[in-house]
């Protein structure tokens with residue numbers, strides 16, 4: 683099958699489940715497509731996906747960016763694209779390989795206010811490394827910044843994640859508005875996570891965005907998170923995985939009805 687790379691990016695308010703769902707998606711894709719190349723990118727400076735997927739990246743994109751800036755005299759005036767071509771080799775070194783997927787971390791920029799720099803760098807890196815993979819899953823930073831800065835421009839599937847809170851829904855509404863101009867997505871959709879009470883669902887207004895799935899509160903996610911257990915070991919039939927799988931079918935990432 684000659685298909686362009688599928689790039690799924692998760693975005694939404696902080697604490698709504700982006701990292702848990704990203705890790706679950708990586709697990710589902712790895713199981714579904716054992717022969718495909720899968721890359722997980724932790725694009726959230728708050729960091730979490732590495733723990734969820736039990737990987738220990740030694741170098742982050744921010745480390746590479748800082749190295750280059752300090753080693754090049756005119757570093758500050760270098761454009762992001764020049765940085766990327768110079769650091770191509772280092773970036774591929776920074777990718778951690780497991781037998782099921784590869785992993786890259788944006789890192790935690792040390793000085794305040796330089797997120798925009800690492801973000802424009804990240805945009806070029808995503809474009810470059812994605813070409814080497816069949817599936818890329820990006821655990822995005824909370825909020826709208828990376829959408830605004832076109833970091834997600836080349837994303838094919840933009841997955842908005844919210845919980846059932848008003849604030850969470852507001853954030854995805856804003857992201858949906860901005861993403862129309864800033865992201866060249868093929869598909870956009872929303873999942874509502876951590877639903878305790880299904881009877882509330884009818885009152886949740888996701889507006890014009892397609893509702894892909896409702897993910898109930900799942901004890902397994904809680905216990906895996908608390909014990910820092912590897913999400914790759916989550917049972918295939920745990921409720922969150924089953925619902926995320928259905929959402930991926932609706933999203934056109936998995937073929938519906940082919941398996942199970």
Ligand SMILES: Nc1ncnc2c1ncn2[C@@H]1O[C@H](COP(=O)(O)OP(=O)(O)O)[C@@H](O)[C@H]1O
Pocket residue numbers: 695696697698699700701702703730875876877897898899900901903904907908922
């Ligand atoms: N479906 C779920 N069921 C139970 N707990 C969940 C679920 N989704 C997320 N959580 C918990 O909610 C918290 C925030 O989730 P996380 O994935 O870190 O969110 P984000 O990456 O958006 O900040 C974590 O403690 C996680 O274990």
Ligand SMILES: [Mg+2]
Pocket residue numbers: 700701702726728729730731
């Ligand atoms: Mg997170």
